[in-house]
Amino acid sequence: QSALTQPPSASGSPGQSVTISCTGTSSDVGGYNSVSWYQHHPGRAPKLMISEVNKRPSGVPDRFSGSKSGNTASLTVSGLQAEDEADYYCSSYAGSKNWVFGGGTKLTVL
Amino acid sequence: QVQLVQSGAEVKNPGASVKVSCKTSGYTFTAYFIHWVRQAPGQGLEWMGRINPGNGDTNFAQKFQGSVTMTRDTSINTMYMEHSSLSSDDTALYYCARGNNYAFDSWGQGTLVTVSS
Numbered sequence: 001q002s003a004l005t006q007p008p009s010a011s012g013s014p015g016q017s018v019t020i021s022c023t024g025t026s027s028d029v030g031g032y033n034s035v036s037w038y039q040h041h042p043g044r045a046p047k048l049m050i051s052e053v054n055k056r057p058s059g060v061p062d063r064f065s066g067s068k069s070g071n072t073a074s075l076t077v078s079g080l081q082a083e084d085e086a087d088y089y090c091s092s093y094a095g096s097k098n099w100v101f102g103g104g105t106k107l108t109v110l
Numbered sequence: 111q112v113q114l115v116q117s118g119a120e121v122k123n124p125g126a127s128v129k130v131s132c133k134t135s136g137y138t139f140t141a142y143f144i145h146w147v148r149q150a151p152g153q154g155l156e157w158m159g160r161i162n163p164g165n166g167d168t169n170f171a172q173k174f175q176g177s178v179t180m181t182r183d184t185s186i187n188t189m190y191m192e193h194s195s196l197s198s199d200d201t202a203l204y205y206c207a208r209g210n211n212y213a214f215d216s217w218g219q220g221t222l223v224t225v226s227s
Binding site for chain 1: 145147154155156157160169171205207210211212213214215216217218219220
């Protein structure tokens, strides 16, 4: 199972919006509504930010939103804040009781 | 509240095995799968496999079949991940994570496993 494809880096100024893509195949991202997104600050446990393509768990700011089109999912962070600077990973169910992650995107707030 | 607390850091020689524990609390132990995910230095997250605490059934990423076992002790709400035949490539931060049907909603703090002679 190959990793999902994410851009290695993304950036934006405070207050701006940034979108991170996550590209897979019809066997994972395109085949299931089980795409999720995680925020990972070095030294801390990853935190679930988006579940089931576009659902925000309790406590996640509504500045974070998710979407999917075909084999590509996207995470959009609106109104960027300094504390949003972190690594972001997508994940998808990949069938046959397997899961797969993306390679990760380092988000920098300029 | 939901908590997953992992065992401490380990240093192992190449060829050895390591067993990492993940003690859960704050929810019904048998109601959620536990997944294991690792992150090698400078690399991304990698899904290793999962265990059904209810019946002990396991599923693994193809890469880890045969080298990783996952077990549980229902009497103390604890999961275990054992990785055998370690090499330097297995040096990583290992996480346990609670899985619902769609995502990993709670994570342990991570266990650093260093493989070095």
